[in-house]
Amino acid sequence: MSDSNTDTSRLDWSKGNGLLPAIVQHWLSGEVLMLGYMNAEALAQTRSSSHVTFYSRSKQRLWTKGESSGHVLVLKSIRIDCDADTLLVQAEPHGPTCHLGTSSCFGDSAQVRPPLGFLAELDALVAQRHAERPDASYTTKLFDDGIRRIAQKVGEEGVETALAAVVQGDDELLGEAADLVFHLTVVLRARGLSLADVVRVLAERHSGG
């Protein structure tokens, strides 16, 4: 399936003397991570290696993001804009994108990410806890207790959310709803699933009318 926004043969390299701006966006949270410039060779290398690679105007050579820090950007997709002179690169960052240590060159996640993008971060954090099982983590304890205990928590939080909706204030409802979303994320992960899988189902339902 190709559409005019993915057909890179349309790119107009002449406008920027062989360089085009490339906006890099977190593929799940939507956070804008950085802006760089690509020439045709950088674009080709990005696609062949799956590591986002730019043409560095200061170094005057190809520069693979993370080549020295290890904080690479793993390519997920590339789209081009209506005028075929700007790239939108969706990527999965490994480590902070900015050399100053923030997740984005435009600041910290909390400042840059769209509000609902935090759900992607929560999902990733729960997946990390599942894989690494750090001591003294409540999430680790849940995974160690097993699916029945986690499922029980989802049930309890669901009931508490329902009760809060009827008889408590907004703060209490929001608190219970947050507990529910957290435990829902954990129970999905315990089954090898993610919030992204749930969002896919919701989106399919929506597009199906």
Ligand SMILES: [Zn+2]
């Ligand atoms: Zn930066």
